[in-house]
Amino acid sequence: MDRNTELSEFLRSRRARLSPGDAGATVSNDSPRRVPGLRREELAQLAGVSTDYYTRLEQGRHLNVSEAVLDAVARALRLDDTERAYLFELARPRPRRAVRRRPARPQRVRPGVHTMLRMLEGVSPAFVIGRRGDVLASNRLARALIIDFDALPYHERNMARFMFLDEAARELYREWDKYAAEMVASLRLEAGRHPDDPRLTELVGELTIKSPEFRRWWADHNVREKTHGVKFYHHPVVGDMTLSYENVTFPGDADQAMCIYTVEPGSPSEAALRLLASWTASPPGAPSPESPSSSSPSPAPSPPVSPRSPRSQGDH
Incomplete structure (x- = not known):
């Protein structure tokens, strides 16, 4: 997943769900609204940043965005705690050079x-x-x-x-x-x-x-x-x-x-x-207890751990 693209699309989707009235933005009547939600300039005003700065942020062209700015944008977009953490994760500075990573080890349960x-x-x-x-x-x-x-x-x-x-x-x-x-x-x-x-x-x-x-x-x-x-x-x-x-x-x-x-x-x-x-x-081969939803429940598979055997998923 490309973080810049995801950051851009996430910010646009959160901005689109807010109406100017709900966000408390100052609405200009100079031109008709062509898109749902807040305009970029309205969101920038609410966040206390310039329209150009917010536009670059929403386009994924950000460089070391401060936590204060991200926090202001999160408040303006009315993000919940999970969305706010997600925004910070996407905007987190990353090394310019790609670091060769070792393949992730299979997860093991203790x-x-x-x-x-x-x-x-x-x-x-x-x-x-x-x-x-x-x-x-x-x-x-x-x-x-x-x-x-x-x-x-x-x-x-x-x-x-x-x-x-x-x-x-x-x-x-x-x-x-x-x-x-x-x-x-x-x-x-x-x-x-x-x-x-x-x-x-x-x-x-x-x-x-x-x-x-x-x-x-x-x-x-x-x-x-x-x-x-x-x-x-x-x-x-x-x-x-x-x-x-x-x-x-x-x-x-x-x-x-x-x-x-x-x-x-x-x-x-x-x-x-x-x-x-x-x-x-029930042990293998033993009759199953009567089901309240069926007078003749299907027999248990072997081993009898599930009432449904897995369906083949190769055709999906």
Whole structure:
């Protein structure tokens, strides 16, 4: 990802979403408005910089922009904390000469984190997510809830690929559009932090080509930090569930987070999750517990860790 291009497009997209009235800009009636949002000169006035200076900044022709100027632009654009951090990352000075970088090492999950996943087995779905949304490790309940990540080829163990390239995701997530758009915003934030990641560039290129929704949302330049939230599922074995999630990071592994799902005690979702846990605990060949959404649920795959075997993604 070219940072100058991304900086330019990000600033334009944030400026376009602000009306002069909302931003408190002085509006000139000398000429009709041809574009939505603030004009460059109006944004420059709000930020306290010259129009020429802001124009060069928005065009990606910046040199060592001070934090004070970036902060003023962020306030004028009414950026939230995540957007502000993203702006600072894009505008951060970089060496003029390209430094030859060593290939990034594959991410590894510490033994202690694997132990935590096993301790949560049968209680909470949990998985470790790394750069680019790669799923690095998961427990049986998470694989039963979402998809059997362990049965996928290594390069396909990625939440964004599952979300956009597997039709099962659209059936599983009851608010697919919302969750998919949030995932694109998270990937955009990741691209700002790691613009030279070739695997991330490859993933974005693939999804842009194969998914019109991804292509449209990527062009919006939204950024989002996923830390916690609620998701609504329609599981093919146990029916509807409402699960909360928390993304927990560990010292020393800034690019890894454990996503842990929980349910409200005494709720129908808790009963459904317990049924799913008992279903995954069934030994190979044993009959599965009766599903509340189907009188004849499909038999468990071998090993019985997911109600859905991974679909081939080569044709997408």
